Amino acid sequence: MTENDTARPRTLAEKVWDAHLVKKGSGGEPDLIYIDLHLVHEVTSPQAFDGLRAAGRPVRRPDLTIATEDHNTPTLAIDRPIADLTSRTQIETLRTNAREFGVRLHSLGDIEQGIVHVVGPQLGLTQPGITVVCGDSHTSTHGAFGAMAFGIGTSEVEHVLATQTLPLKPFKTMAITVDGELRPGVTAKDIILAVIARIGTGGGQGYVLEYRGSAIRALSMDGRMTICNMSIEAGARAGMVAPDQTTFDYLHGRPHAPKGADWDDAVEYWKTLATDDGATFDAEVLIDAAALEPFVTWGTNPGQGVSLSESVPDPSSVEDLNERAAAERALEYMDLAAGTPLKDIAVDAVFMGSCTNSRIEDLRAFASIVAGRKKADGVRVMVVPGSARVRLEAEAEGLDKVFTEFGAEWRFAGCSMCLGMNPDQLAPGERCASTSNRNFEGRQGKGGRTHLVSPLVAAATAIRGTLSSPWDLQAEPAPMAMGGAR
Amino acid sequence: MQKFETVTGVAVPFRRSNVDTDQIIPAVYLKRVTKTGFEDALFAGWRQDPEFILNQPAYASPRILVAGPDFGTGSSREHAVWALRDYGFDVVLSPRFGDIFRGNSGKQGLLAAEVAEDDIERLWAAIEAEPGIELTVDLVAKTVAVGALSVGFEIDDYTKWRLLEGLDDIGLTLQDEAGIERFEAGREHWRPRTLPVQNEETLEKA
Numbered sequence: 001m002t003e004n005d006t007a008r009p010r011t012l013a014e015k016v017w018d019a020h021l022v023k024k025g026s027g028g029e030p031d032l033i034y035i036d037l038h039l040v041h042e043v044t045s046p047q048a049f050d051g052l053r054a055a056g057r058p059v060r061r062p063d064l065t066i067a068t069e070d071h072n073t074p075t076l077a078i079d080r081p082i083a084d085l086t087s088r089t090q091i092e093t094l095r096t097n098a099r100e101f102g103v104r105l106h107s108l109g110d111i112e113q114g115i116v117h118v119v120g121p122q123l124g125l126t127q128p129g130i131t132v133v134c135g136d137s138h139t140s141t142h143g144a145f146g147a148m149a150f151g152i153g154t155s156e157v158e159h160v161l162a163t164q165t166l167p168l169k170p171f172k173t174m175a176i177t178v179d180g181e182l183r184p185g186v187t188a189k190d191i192i193l194a195v196i197a198r199i200g201t202g203g204g205q206g207y208v209l210e211y212r213g214s215a216i217r218a219l220s221m222d223g224r225m226t227i228c229n230m231s232i233e234a235g236a237r238a239g240m241v242a243p244d245q246t247t248f249d250y251l252h253g254r255p256h257a258p259k260g261a262d263w264d265d266a267v268e269y270w271k272t273l274a275t276d277d278g279a280t281f282d283a284e285v286l287i288d289a290a291a292l293e294p295f296v297t298w299g300t301n302p303g304q305g306v307s308l309s310e311s312v313p314d315p316s317s318v319e320d321l322n323e324r325a326a327a328e329r330a331l332e333y334m335d336l337a338a339g340t341p342l343k344d345i346a347v348d349a350v351f352m353g354s355c356t357n358s359r360i361e362d363l364r365a366f367a368s369i370v371a372g373r374k375k376a377d378g379v380r381v382m383v384v385p386g387s388a389r390v391r392l393e394a395e396a397e398g399l400d401k402v403f404t405e406f407g408a409e410w411r412f413a414g415c416s417m418c419l420g421m422n423p424d425q426l427a428p429g430e431r432c433a434s435t436s437n438r439n440f441e442g443r444q445g446k447g448g449r450t451h452l453v454s455p456l457v458a459a460a461t462a463i464r465g466t467l468s469s470p471w472d473l474q475a476e477p478a479p480m481a482m483g484g485a486r
Numbered sequence: 487m488q489k490f491e492t493v494t495g496v497a498v499p500f501r502r503s504n505v506d507t508d509q510i511i512p513a514v515y516l517k518r519v520t521k522t523g524f525e526d527a528l529f530a531g532w533r534q535d536p537e538f539i540l541n542q543p544a545y546a547s548p549r550i551l552v553a554g555p556d557f558g559t560g561s562s563r564e565h566a567v568w569a570l571r572d573y574g575f576d577v578v579l580s581p582r583f584g585d586i587f588r589g590n591s592g593k594q595g596l597l598a599a600e601v602a603e604d605d606i607e608r609l610w611a612a613i614e615a616e617p618g619i620e621l622t623v624d625l626v627a628k629t630v631a632v633g634a635l636s637v638g639f640e641i642d643d644y645t646k647w648r649l650l651e652g653l654d655d656i657g658l659t660l661q662d663e664a665g666i667e668r669f670e671a672g673r674e675h676w677r678p679r680t681l682p683v684q685n686e687e688t689l690e691k692a
């Protein structure tokens with residue numbers, strides 16, 4: 001598969017890279033890497049298809065390509081025409097392109113429609129050891145399976161459609177080892193928010209992160225996806241978790257997973273992917289899982305986060321002058337005063353969704369807290385499943401009833417308020433506890449203020465009306481055992 | 487992408503410096519879903535002005551833009567190159583270019599050639615003496631000629647080679663298509679495929 005010295009101990013990332021080397025770049029040129037799976041959506045693909053058309057090129061491997069509609073799609077009244085013209089044009093263009101180029105598409109209303117990063121894994125297309133790309137930065141999600149998954153730009157989308165390869169510069173590796181046992185109420189989302197707060201939004205630049213350690217091994221696939229999803233928020237090229245029995249169990253029997261003898265061959269190969277003993281990483285970070293608490297961001301980048309039990313930090317205590325200025329700007333935008341206990345901050349909205357936290361376990365975790373309770377007055381609560389299948393699964397379990405009885409809105413699948421490209425937006429000045437991945441200025445709507453949290457924190461916040469962790473509910477009667485996306 | 491050798495065509499004396507990509511194509515045009523058809527967007531902020539140079543009859547079908555220093559600075563939008571190409575330009579001459587713009591140009595078959603500032607002045611003078619006159623840009627010899635005047639230009643060897651061969655990024659990769667085919671032949675057959683579609687129904691039948 002490669003001319004590389006395979007006897008040398010290698011990391012998971014190096015193994016996957018080596019296995020996809022079409023051509024090694026010489027003299028500073030990038031390597032040419034083969035792409036196993038290309039996920040496509042309506043926002044970053046139109047010009048890529050148009051470029052193919054202009055050059056008279058076909059899609060090289062439609063059988064390695066799949067498209068869904070997600071970024072623009074409404075989450076209400078999905079049977080009616082999309083009101084916003086730009087959104088509608090993008091969706092219609094994707095439909096035309098998929099037809100013309102023979103690409104499989106799951107449109108609004110289709111049972112497999114949903115956020116690309118939820119659909120790929122759920123169909124069993126995302127598998128260990130493969131390379132995955134998509135014109136979306138949160139493609140890193142798929143690394144949870146031990147795949148190498150990158151977000152790419154529109155010209156790269158065209159390049160992959162035409163050649164099924166991508167010229168890529170070599171990367172550095174960083175081990176993020178999370179050892180120990182999480183306390184009840186602390187979840188995968190808290191781990192990744194703590195990691196980003198520790199290494200910073202640029203700390204992963206140029207690196208592929210590998211999440212390791214007992215706390216990662218103990219996570220479900222949904223939890224691992226939450227972690228890998230946000231690798232990009234630390235600036236990393238990708239994030240990965242070595243495949244293990246949890247991975248195989250998740251994949252077994254999925255529509256596109258290997259079957260019969262192929263399954264056995266595949267598992268045998270997948271088991272060889274884990275980082276070899278003695279392999280070295282370019283950087284290492286250690287996190288003590290037992291010390292983690294429910295986490296929340298206070299600022300306007302995902303690295304500006306602290307434990308929920310703390311207070312809004314004082315920018316004047318920040319040494320780095322650039323970071324201090326950023327913190328000052330963030331507090332002004334967020335309308336927060338240094339020293340305010342985070343738990344005193346009241347919210348207007350709670351968003352439960354996005355490719356970070358919209359899978360069935362996330363919904364179950366949220367439901368485990370809100371079941372039998374009523375949301376706080378004046379707080380708008382929206383629950384948006386990641387895919388049409390997740391929606392159906394939740395309804396089969398009766399979760400939709402739990403949500404609506406709680407006072408939440410139960411929506412159709414899509415990106416929704418994660419980026420507010422559809423009508424699901426915050427009004428200027430509104431404050432939201434959100435299970436999504438970006439708290440940038442205006443991300444959820446112009447002037448909107450975002451606090452990134454886990455599904456459990458989102459649920460507790462929806463109940464109390466102020467940023468809260470499930471621990472704050474202990475005093476109140478808990479109608480159901482506290483679950484968690486563990 | 488077409489191979490680039492020499493271009494002979496009408497040149498526009500574009501006496502402006504620091505023309506950034508926002509001026510080349512304003513942001514409102516970025517919402518489109520196509521990669522072509524941006525000719526109407528080129529310099530959209532200036533086109534209303536009847537005095538604007540591209541509205542002069544002598545420069546009705548230009549192929550060469552002779553610009554002042556720091557052309558194409560600003561945002562990374564590839565649309566700036568598309569708009570120039572769609573309008574009919576094959577060459578932009580300037581003493582200095584924005585880095586990303588210059589990189590994007592080479593990939594899209596637009597020659598962004600660096601010409602010394604005093605030579606730009608001489609080209610402007612020659613064109614303005616006879617509006618609508620044609621220039622000849624020779625990529626192999628790296629020269630620009632009009633009448634008796636001939637000046638040199640700079641371009642890096644790699645971009646020059648790509649333009650001469652007519653290779654965009656995709657063309658460059660496909661030069662080694664045999665390598666891709668060899669790789670594909672060695673892929674395990676159980677690697678995931680999106681087609682034919684598998685779902686719960688096909689699973690039940692299997």
Ligand code: SF4
Nearest residue numbers: 138354355415418419
């Ligand atoms: S849910 Fe948000 S982050 Fe995820 S793909 Fe959609 S817009 Fe991007």
